[in-house]
Amino acid sequence: MPxxxxxxxxxxxxxxxxxxxxxAAGRPVQGWDVDPAARDAAAARGVQITRELSGVVxxxxxxxxxxxxxxxxxxxxxxxxxxxxxxxxxxxxxxxRTLGGRYVGGHPMCGTERSGHAAVDPGLFTGxxxxxxxxxxxxxxxWLRVAEVAMAAGAEVVPVTATEHDDAVAAISHVSHxxxxxxxAAAAQAGPLALALAAGSFRDGTRVIGSxxxxxxxxxxxxxxPTASALAxxxxxxxxxxxxxVADGHAVVTRQGGRRTVRVPLDxxxxxxxxxxxxxxxxxxxxxxxxxxxxxxxxxxxxxxRA
Amino acid sequence: MPxxxxxxxxxxxxxxxxxxxxxAAGRPVQGWDVDPAARDAAAARGVQITRELSGVVxxxxxxxxxxxxxxxxxxxxxxxxxxxxxxxxxxxxxxxRTLGGRYVGGHPMCGTERSGHAAVDPGLFTGxxxxxxxxxxxxxxxWLRVAEVAMAAGAEVVPVTATEHDDAVAAISHVSHxxxxxxxAAAAQAGPLALALAAGSFRDGTRVIGSxxxxxxxxxxxxxxPTASALAxxxxxxxxxxxxxVADGHAVVTRQGGRRTVRVPLDxxxxxxxxxxxxxxxxxxxxxxxxxxxxxxxxxxxxxxRA
Numbered sequence: 215m216p217x218x219x220x221x222x223x224x225x226x227x228x229x230x231x232x233x234x235x236x237x238a239a240g241r242p243v244q245g246w247d248v249d250p251a252a253r254d255a256a257a258a259r260g261v262q263i264t265r266e267l268s269g270v271v272x273x274x275x276x277x278x279x280x281x282x283x284x285x286x287x288x289x290x291x292x293x294x295x296x297x298x299x300x301x302x303x304x305x306x307x308x309x310x311r312t313l314g315g316r317y318v319g320g321h322p323m324c325g326t327e328r329s330g331h332a333a334v335d336p337g338l339f340t341g342x343x344x345x346x347x348x349x350x351x352x353x354x355x356x357w358l359r360v361a362e363v364a365m366a367a368g369a370e371v372v373p374v375t376a377t378e379h380d381d382a383v384a385a386i387s388h389v390s391h392x393x394x395x396x397x398x399a400a401a402a403q404a405g406p407l408a409l410a411l412a413a414g415s416f417r418d419g420t421r422v423i424g425s426x427x428x429x430x431x432x433x434x435x436x437x438x439x440p441t442a443s444a445l446a447x448x449x450x451x452x453x454x455x456x457x458x459x460v461a462d463g464h465a466v467v468t469r470q471g472g473r474r475t476v477r478v479p480l481d482x483x484x485x486x487x488x489x490x491x492x493x494x495x496x497x498x499x500x501x502x503x504x505x506x507x508x509x510x511x512x513x514x515x516x517x518x519x520r521a
Numbered sequence: 522m523p524x525x526x527x528x529x530x531x532x533x534x535x536x537x538x539x540x541x542x543x544x545a546a547g548r549p550v551q552g553w554d555v556d557p558a559a560r561d562a563a564a565a566r567g568v569q570i571t572r573e574l575s576g577v578v579x580x581x582x583x584x585x586x587x588x589x590x591x592x593x594x595x596x597x598x599x600x601x602x603x604x605x606x607x608x609x610x611x612x613x614x615x616x617x618r619t620l621g622g623r624y625v626g627g628h629p630m631c632g633t634e635r636s637g638h639a640a641v642d643p644g645l646f647t648g649x650x651x652x653x654x655x656x657x658x659x660x661x662x663x664w665l666r667v668a669e670v671a672m673a674a675g676a677e678v679v680p681v682t683a684t685e686h687d688d689a690v691a692a693i694s695h696v697s698h699x700x701x702x703x704x705x706a707a708a709a710q711a712g713p714l715a716l717a718l719a720a721g722s723f724r725d726g727t728r729v730i731g732s733x734x735x736x737x738x739x740x741x742x743x744x745x746x747p748t749a750s751a752l753a754x755x756x757x758x759x760x761x762x763x764x765x766x767v768a769d770g771h772a773v774v775t776r777q778g779g780r781r782t783v784r785v786p787l788d789x790x791x792x793x794x795x796x797x798x799x800x801x802x803x804x805x806x807x808x809x810x811x812x813x814x815x816x817x818x819x820x821x822x823x824x825x826x827r828a
Contacts, residue, residue, distance in 0.1 A: 323718050343720070415729040
């Protein structure tokens, strides 16, 4: 069976980059954007501009626009719909409720503080992790179809549930945005001398809050519970003796770990187990997928048994 | 009067880079390091290796080694001694107590998470701010001599007191290190899936804790009071409604401000006033220095009157 076409709704940084990467990989790509300039830029990269989409339809619009993303478009009744939103439970409860088993939530862990079609980069997904939701009622063949799109764009697929995803990204992304904002705002409170002396550590620590505030707000408010829990863990860490905290933080960021290749059956529990172990899927083969787990986490030729 | 020689004690990343920048600027540079490899690397860049130092002597050693940095060296009795340590009150109380008016505390706001003589970069100071302490008993001619060394290396000089400096760097640097450590340690607590999904915002937000933990620990523990106060401000910020926090943090990092050139008399109060306004000294002229303040902070041709 040939690969189904991919229809990308929203041709800004993420959607436009995905469309460009898939065109480069030889996949037929359709697309639509409410902005004519974004449509023209995508058409120039080989995307067929149309309001009639089929195959795998990718919603690459801001979280606040997700529920209405398909308004005015004609979608094939058998199409599989996925999205690139940075929070998964709210999209599962809105788009997912309408589409049922045809919806597979996704979130590529890339993008920069830039946005819009001028920031399109066909290499954006190369080597990135792409979280892809496997809920109890997700149809596995549709999940695999979306996984193949992500892998065709150069990403590695991390099987997760929406709940696991939202907890994880609260810890590594949403809290990062709040810490960056607090660091910047507290430095401004300290006065102009402090801001004048700001250098590398301040620039790195605040960079992510240069992102569009409406986007950041939709993300943290759309994932309020997990973000509050993750922030509570950060507060606990900050209450520890500084010497211990510094040593532990240093160990986390300098950890070097190998990868062990594993084969995973086409089975929800096994796939989710791979994701929980910190691994990812890199290839689809006939009756299984191939992927990897961190070397220190799985005994040879076995998947971790924590599913 | 020709520029006095500069003697650099410690030829690692900061000291070696300073020596190399000054050699490139045509200043005679002497230097010493306990590590023969660092001495050889500096000698190859044109530094005269000697244990007998005069002129402006720069202590470019870790905070923990500062008190004994001059052991085994012969220093001209009229030499002016400065340092590059990231905390200023403890050095003022140790080295400064011994040397009195001959000591001028300094802190260039640069350096990376790398260290050692292999990380030497003669361009490290170009455009960087260099805090330089003006205490009540600092001899202004010695302060100007050190300021000229900093400017010869490409930096802009921010006049501060040790107390102002330590408060300011707690806000923009020391707290950044603790937040980075807490973000990393809390993400590890969240589990392998969270770390597997970590991408740009986590990488930026934790980068600085890749630095040598002994260095980070000496810095935050050596500036414990101001760092605790700055951390309390961060906690206050994190308790605000997220929408406000995100908007304020975004405004701080995206603020664009022009510079207004000012002339500042050779006077402690006027120089400190420039620093408090967020400005810096860029040139020394005969009877005054030239510098700048942020455009929104000083009325034309006047210094801010908050000294």
